[in-house]
Amino acid sequence: MADAPSDAAEPSGAVRPRKPPLQLRTILIAAGLAAATVHAARQSGWEWGSFVSVWSNPLWERFWPIDWDFVLDRRNVLDPLVETFQIAIVATVIGCALALPVSFMMSQLTTPNRPTYIVVRSVMNVIRAIPDLLLAVILVAAVSIGAFGGAIALTVFSLAVLVKLFSETIDSADPRPLEAALATGGRHSAAVRAGVFPEVFPAYVAHSAYVFELNVRASVVIGLVGGGGIGRVIEAQRQFFRYDRILGILIVIFVIVAVIEQISDYIRRRVL
């Protein structure tokens, strides 16, 4: 590295090459992408004019003035919001706890054996293929309308997301401490715990903080389909076209989510 400049200073006598022309492949890919976008826009009825005309929709007048009396009454917003948080916390803690062993089983580096890897991977792929909102609808119907159904749906969602993120982190972990732990004669699971776990644990904490962030937002949406919490309040107000109240609720949620994101960012920066 250090001696590179001295090499360059040597008069080599070679002619400086011309900048190579744009590759045909690059042009074709760009053109293909553009054509696909235009086609998709036509098919989906995309209209730039809507961005102007939408503002004349009388719906917007219903957002203002915000009904602060409603929003600031704790029974209307704060209490359901606390419930939303409780759903998010329970789902994050249980989901992330379950994800810990499952992630180690689903990493090429740490899986105890090939069959375990294949089975766990297939099951997780199936779970992840279910849209989380659909999962919520099904579970709320199957378990019960309200917070519990929502919490179960989010637990499964947390598990799926974290296993995906964390198992990939484990895949890219340094295999050498594991080799050292296996060389001492330790069992596979003990060697993984001693040689890999300490190296990936900070990433686990960081990913879990991110999953909590996702869960706070998702728990709002899950309330819309009967999962309890603030989502249920939003859905009820929407049915009565009380957008003045919804806007107030959204502002409160925005502030809280922003604060949580800051905290989760801080945690991630500290541990990574």
Add this chain to the structure above:
Amino acid sequence: MIEFDSVSVTYRGGVHALRDVSLTIDDGEFVVIVGLSGAGKSTLLRALNGLVPATSGSIRVDGTEVVGSKGAELRNVRRKIGMIFQTFNLATRTTVMNNVLMGRLASVPTWRSTLGFWPAADREIAFEALERVGIVDKAYVRASNLSGGQQQRVGIARALAQQPSVMLADEPVAALDPVTSHQVMEDLQRINRELGITTLINLHFLDLARRYGRRLIGLRDGELVFDGDIADVDDETFREIYGRAITPDDLLAMDGSDVRPGG
């Protein structure tokens, strides 16, 4: 006693890393293995503790067959064999103590090591291992905060914590500066003398091999081409093992006093 009986190792892809190697190493010997990179030094050590499976032949450690053994049987062989690595292979994000306790994994129930409930006796063994390499004061420091030489000492302590009868060292000083290299080699020599642990070390610096080795084994293209007393070794021997003339790059330093920075 360690016995290699016509051991061959062929990697997937057809590389013959070891060809028909036979040798016997008595208890308490201090053996240095030299050869160019790719000559099979690393494979020889890793075949001995089963990290690399031998393709054919027989390897016995104190009478126990390593080739083809697995599960509890293989773990029992490994438990007696400490290993030190070129790149230390520590879990860098945890304490020195936790790294040394790794050497006790095979002797402690998994639930205990998993939860960190190490028995007092095993902690004591770990402390003694750290004392032996002179870094007990760093016991609760994060491994990544140590210098290279200190990290390698943790690696040695981890191997010692196994209370092994055999110690394997795969290029233990290749990542260290010359001064630290000598200190680590002296540590290994001292441990061999004081504890009588059979020691096998891969080295590529010939002056280190000559200074610390007692028995020298030379590998070339996976074949055993030299096995003898270090006193009988001269530059001609090294030339035959390496298949080329010796260059300054093959030496850590011209002599003990002339230490090249950065090696």
